[in-house]
Amino acid sequence: MMFNQSKAWAAVLLAAVFVAGGAAGWGIAAWRDPRGHRGGPDAMVNYLDDHLRLSAAQKDSVRAVLARHRPEMEALWREV
The missing domain is CATH 1.20.5 (Single alpha-helices involved in coiled-coils or other helix-helix interfaces)
Incomplete structure (x- = not known):
């Protein structure tokens, strides 16, 4: 026992x-x-800028793309 x-x-x-x-x-x-697992659109823009040296216009374009697809990205994050 x-x-x-x-x-x-x-x-x-x-x-x-x-x-x-x-x-x-x-x-x-x-x-x-x-902040958790993500830092939002500015974190993504900063990450891309660090690696790609984006111009101001390119940063604005990235922000626009992220804003346009935010609902889809939020849905993906909820699933993960």
């Missing part, structure tokens, strides 16, 4: 450590980036 009880306690301890690790990871990620 003690052997089975030991296994049960080991399983409970393992599950508790797993949950605590997940919670700690989530907390650290939320603390490091309080």
Whole structure:
């Protein structure tokens, strides 16, 4: 009987450590980036500008495209 009880306690301890690790990871990620998984249109424009060196007109075009397709993007984010 003690052997089975030991296994049960080991399983409970393992599950508790797993949950605590997940919670700690989530907390650290939320603390490091309080915006969540996305930063909005400006974050996308800044990302593209960093990699592509966009002109002011190109940045405006990207913002227009993002604004035009915002409902579709929001729907996708809700599914993810």
